[in-house]
Amino acid sequence: MMHFTNFENKEIADQLIQKALFYKADPRKDLSKGLGKRVGCIFLNPSLRTRASTQIAAQNLGMESIVLNMDKEGWALEMQDGAVMNKGTVEHIKDAAAVLGTYFDVLAIRAFPSLSNKQEDTEDFVFNQFVKYSGKPVISLESAIRHPLQSLADMITIQENQIAGKSPKIVLTWAPHIKAIPHAVANSFAEWAIGCGHDLTIAHPEGYELDVEFTKGAKIEYDQKTALEGADFVYVKNWSGFNEYGKILSTDDSWMLTEKHFEFANNAKVMHCLPVRRNVELSDEILDGPRSLIQQQAANRIYAAQAVLSKIIE
Amino acid sequence: MMHFTNFENKEIADQLIQKALFYKADPRKDLSKGLGKRVGCIFLNPSLRTRASTQIAAQNLGMESIVLNMDKEGWALEMQDGAVMNKGTVEHIKDAAAVLGTYFDVLAIRAFPSLSNKQEDTEDFVFNQFVKYSGKPVISLESAIRHPLQSLADMITIQENQIAGKSPKIVLTWAPHIKAIPHAVANSFAEWAIGCGHDLTIAHPEGYELDVEFTKGAKIEYDQKTALEGADFVYVKNWSGFNEYGKILSTDDSWMLTEKHFEFANNAKVMHCLPVRRNVELSDEILDGPRSLIQQQAANRIYAAQAVLSKIIE
Amino acid sequence: MMHFTNFENKEIADQLIQKALFYKADPRKDLSKGLGKRVGCIFLNPSLRTRASTQIAAQNLGMESIVLNMDKEGWALEMQDGAVMNKGTVEHIKDAAAVLGTYFDVLAIRAFPSLSNKQEDTEDFVFNQFVKYSGKPVISLESAIRHPLQSLADMITIQENQIAGKSPKIVLTWAPHIKAIPHAVANSFAEWAIGCGHDLTIAHPEGYELDVEFTKGAKIEYDQKTALEGADFVYVKNWSGFNEYGKILSTDDSWMLTEKHFEFANNAKVMHCLPVRRNVELSDEILDGPRSLIQQQAANRIYAAQAVLSKIIE
CATH class of the missing domain: 3.40.50.1370 (Aspartate/ornithine carbamoyltransferase)
Incomplete structure (x- = not known):
């Protein structure tokens, strides 16, 4: 399991369920497991449960988390490869994702669908651009088509x-x-x-x-x-x-x-x-x-x- | 003292003043006291001193803090019990507060008054809905009618x-x-x-x-x-x-x-x-x-x- | 080097370059150096790399960091000394910077130019008001005229x-x-x-x-x-x-x-x-x-x- 974006197979699902129940019984059991590891939580859309629960999960493993609300603290990202960026987008996903991949051990990303461009949504285009260009394990915090956590x-x-x-x-x-x-x-x-x-x-x-x-x-x-x-x-x-x-x-x-x-x-x-x-x-x-x-x-x-x-x- | 929302009595006030002066003399004296404890700081309104000082206070006790600017990172909360939520509010305080109560050991909440609905403000309605539904100790970071910190x-x-x-x-x-x-x-x-x-x-x-x-x-x-x-x-x-x-x-x-x-x-x-x-x-x-x-x-x-x-x- | 706002001299620059390469080889080498120290990162403008890299740098030194997006989470600051504040600004930089100076060991500040008031920009007026009134070491996260990091x-x-x-x-x-x-x-x-x-x-x-x-x-x-x-x-x-x-x-x-x-x-x-x-x-x-x-x-x-x-x- 390199990324966590979809259902892979029953065996992995069962392992994750068992592991989760193990942590539920003793949340800080593995407090030293994540020491020195860092997860970047990138939000292109708002969140309450997802952001807080992911940060808490990281803390329970001794990991550091940093949240970037790209929609509010950052700027508009260009998603189209080859674009001539002479309009509203300020940075290409290719560059931003690669930098974030350099800064973090794991990336967790939320990217909602447009609900207007069916093809892009169905291909999970925005989310997959992050995956493609970050070079690091990516956890979906809800993409256009899935919410696996x-x-x-x-x-x-x-x-x-x-x-x-x-x-x-x-x-x-x-x-x-x-x-x-x-x-x-x-x-x-x-x-x-x-x-x-x-x-x-x-x-x-x-x-x-x-x-x-x-x-x-x-x-x-x-x-x-x-x-x-x-x-x-x-x-x-x-x-x-x-x-x-x-x-x-x-x-x-x-x-x-x-x-x-x-x-x-x-x-x-x-x-x-x-x-x-x-x-x-x-x-x-x-x-x-x-x-x-x-x-x-x-x-x-x-x-x-x-x-x-x-x-x-x- | 279950919550910290108002003046309770002189004895508790004097204890808190003495404790505060004790920490002022040596801020990290109790650095292990809060280990594994987590405070969720929920802001419905902007803040500078209150947010920073509360996070620093938590850090000084070894506690983890997570800030949620509900007004900016989240969505509009419904406060009225029994509401038919077919308008602008996205989540009921009943559900959101209960989740936050599950995620945190202590909640700290800022909720300013409307200055238009005198009755709701005077009852500290919004703040008290959080207290009512969170099931956890709540610290006021300024409510409609009080700013006890x-x-x-x-x-x-x-x-x-x-x-x-x-x-x-x-x-x-x-x-x-x-x-x-x-x-x-x-x-x-x-x-x-x-x-x-x-x-x-x-x-x-x-x-x-x-x-x-x-x-x-x-x-x-x-x-x-x-x-x-x-x-x-x-x-x-x-x-x-x-x-x-x-x-x-x-x-x-x-x-x-x-x-x-x-x-x-x-x-x-x-x-x-x-x-x-x-x-x-x-x-x-x-x-x-x-x-x-x-x-x-x-x-x-x-x-x-x-x-x-x-x-x-x- | 009290502040880090500009190029001071070749000797200090060389020291910083060598120190950076030392940390690049082993980022957590000095993990206990910053224990109990706290950096406040104050943004008057958006950021991606600068915010994340500064927080990671602090974590690598065992320091705590707190981010304040003044442009979004706070309110408009008055920069002019002697101003009669009966307009849109809510707090004077003199008061805000002094409080932040009290709360943090180091301040890191981003303040872009207006690109309209050449004199103020050229004097790095906003950034220097922070430096003047905070009373603590200040790191530039990009000012009107420099981006030394x-x-x-x-x-x-x-x-x-x-x-x-x-x-x-x-x-x-x-x-x-x-x-x-x-x-x-x-x-x-x-x-x-x-x-x-x-x-x-x-x-x-x-x-x-x-x-x-x-x-x-x-x-x-x-x-x-x-x-x-x-x-x-x-x-x-x-x-x-x-x-x-x-x-x-x-x-x-x-x-x-x-x-x-x-x-x-x-x-x-x-x-x-x-x-x-x-x-x-x-x-x-x-x-x-x-x-x-x-x-x-x-x-x-x-x-x-x-x-x-x-x-x-x-």
């Missing part, structure tokens, strides 16, 4: 909450939202859940099909009620259209999960990556009730990042 | 400069300003000065009465000259109207302190929390002259924060 | 790449740009190259003469081709007019360096401080080819800063 935290949370000996039914359900939202969390959750061998159903209104690259192996269901039947874990997430790229195709609020939706999934736990639009994606009663695993997921972000950093600096 | 630093400064055996006359005087300014520093200074048993006179033009919640026990004086007579410490501060909430009622520049104002308070020391509008609130001659304690107050911010952190992690 | 890194890079026994011909050549750019890097490079005893030629279109304060001792050449003949090191940089202050006088793209320009300087290495406008200042073929030292220069920024910090805390 979130998905690793989600897999840890499922492992903590599943009933021994029973293969859980996992449902990823689309939820309404007022803004056009990226596909990264949904893509990655599908990729990891399927890759880890889970039984995954994806429910959404027609037209909201995700990139099949991430969903093959999952059951697609257009009727939310049918999908939820017998569910053990329900992952709630909005995303915008993929085929009609970046479009809001529906705001049907019957898809907002409330307690009523769990008539035939009495023991289901509910997951969300946060931030969540309360009473738009999910009702207060769910988020504040016993089904909710959202705080546990958020807490596991630390140990997911710690397991990944630990493996990468080995 | 500033006041503790002020009490330390008074203790350092008072003449043994003499109970000092302390005057808090309103000063002109071009903007509508919060009441937090004035409220807290009154609360702490009175709580610590000091003789406090508050001088301001009519109409600028502060919330009596904070000023009972102080003498209110509308004539600045009379108030200043025989003063040992003069604390200068602007605030906007409380009764006519958030309004600028006067810009009478005769209230700007100059050397002339000290005709009958020859030995008075002058205090200000900074930032100060020079030659609007206070003249250069005062700020740059021997009466000024402003730099000493600012330096004491470190030890005030260090004493509070030290007590909270005990 | 960059120049020190450049001298290190030249030393690493020069052929033993041969005095290199160094050319500083103006390059086109679409924006009005400060003179600091060009000034400092000239100051250091000349001060270190190098043979320096400065090439630019007529009208682009730099302040003679920095260039005396260099050969000025208006014909780029003639200047480049036999060059060993070619430093590429745009700057705006100095005589016609802050003006863009030419965008003549024949001055953009391409491989063709090296017909009579076959072994020349190319340097640039970054960020570089690709295919405006310099062609991709140069930047990505074997002549380019730009990444080595950027890497040396760490050791330049480390050598300076090390000397200042002695």
Whole structure:
């Protein structure tokens, strides 16, 4: 594992889950492992959990972290190779990434999609330019199409909450939202859940099909009620259209999960990556009730990042 | 002392003052006390002294600190319970505060007032939502109505400069300003000065009465000259109207302190929390002259924060 | 050496170069030297390399660093002594710098020129107000007229790449740009190259003469081709007019360096401080080819800063 950008295989995923649980039990167990190592956290977009949990994970390993909010503290980066830079961009990714690669042992990068240029987003162009030019291990802090640290935290949370000996039914359900939202969390959750061998159903209104690259192996269901039947874990997430790229195709609020939706999934736990639009994606009663695993997921972000950093600096 | 948000009692205040002076004499005396502890500093508003002094205080105790400028690096938080979040707010304080509570041992929060919604400000609504939902000890880095770390630093400064055996006359005087300014520093200074048993006179033009919640026990004086007579410490501060909430009622520049104002308070020391509008609130001659304690107050911010952190992690 | 703001003399420059190379060979050699020391990095303008390299340099010495982006996290500072502060500025540099001086052992400050007020810029007014009022050693992270950490890194890079026994011909050549750019890097490079005893030629279109304060001792050449003949090191940089202050006088793209320009300087290495406008200042073929030292220069920024910090805390 040179970089941490996507699901590689079940063996590595299982190792990371075990390592994360090991750190959760004793966060400072490996406090000397990262001494003298330095992670640069580069944000092209805002963050709360991701930035804090990554810095804490680094601290728990004795690593130093430095955060660069390129969108606010830096300047606009040129991403196109060969560009004549006589417009708004100040520095080419080629130069900036190489410098950052020189300064840090590991880079962690957040780069959201445009939601307008489908081809560039689908190729994870911006993120991959960083990877290409930095020459160092890169950890994704959410790219245009994936959010693997979130998905690793989600897999840890499922492992903590599943009933021994029973293969859980996992449902990823689309939820309404007022803004056009990226596909990264949904893509990655599908990729990891399927890759880890889970039984995954994806429910959404027609037209909201995700990139099949991430969903093959999952059951697609257009009727939310049918999908939820017998569910053990329900992952709630909005995303915008993929085929009609970046479009809001529906705001049907019957898809907002409330307690009523769990008539035939009495023991289901509910997951969300946060931030969540309360009473738009999910009702207060769910988020504040016993089904909710959202705080546990958020807490596991630390140990997911710690397991990944630990493996990468080995 | 679970949180540090207001003046609790004289015994705790005296302990904190002594502890702060202890750290001032030897800042790194307790360098191992905070090892493995982590403070999250959450800013909804800008800061210079408060952020730096709190981070330094943490470092002096061996603690790790992480700063989140929510107003710039994060996103808009929803504060209203039960809100249907289909507008501009991205995450509910309930979720964000709980996550931050999971990530940190102590939270330190700055949340200024709106100066438009008097009821919410007076209830310290935003700050208290953080306290309510974080589940961890919270230190106020200035809330809508209080700035207790500033006041503790002020009490330390008074203790350092008072003449043994003499109970000092302390005057808090309103000063002109071009903007509508919060009441937090004035409220807290009154609360702490009175709580610590000091003789406090508050001088301001009519109409600028502060919330009596904070000023009972102080003498209110509308004539600045009379108030200043025989003063040992003069604390200068602007605030906007409380009764006519958030309004600028006067810009009478005769209230700007100059050397002339000290005709009958020859030995008075002058205090200000900074930032100060020079030659609007206070003249250069005062700020740059021997009466000024402003730099000493600012330096004491470190030890005030260090004493509070030290007590909270005990 | 109390401050690090300009070229002092060849002896100190040589010491710093040797110290930097010593740290480059073993960055953590002096990890306990800075324990308990704290550097405050104050930015009035954005930064990537400078901020990261300075923080890394501090970490390598065991020092703590705190970054304050005054332009974004703080508020507008008043620079004029005696100002009546009834306008947009919130705090006087006199007060802010003194507080920062109290909080930190060393201050490192970035303050770009206005490019409109020639007198203030030429006096390095803003930067010098910090120096004047902070009362602590100050390191320039680029002021209105100098960028000495960059120049020190450049001298290190030249030393690493020069052929033993041969005095290199160094050319500083103006390059086109679409924006009005400060003179600091060009000034400092000239100051250091000349001060270190190098043979320096400065090439630019007529009208682009730099302040003679920095260039005396260099050969000025208006014909780029003639200047480049036999060059060993070619430093590429745009700057705006100095005589016609802050003006863009030419965008003549024949001055953009391409491989063709090296017909009579076959072994020349190319340097640039970054960020570089690709295919405006310099062609991709140069930047990505074997002549380019730009990444080595950027890497040396760490050791330049480390050598300076090390000397200042002695």
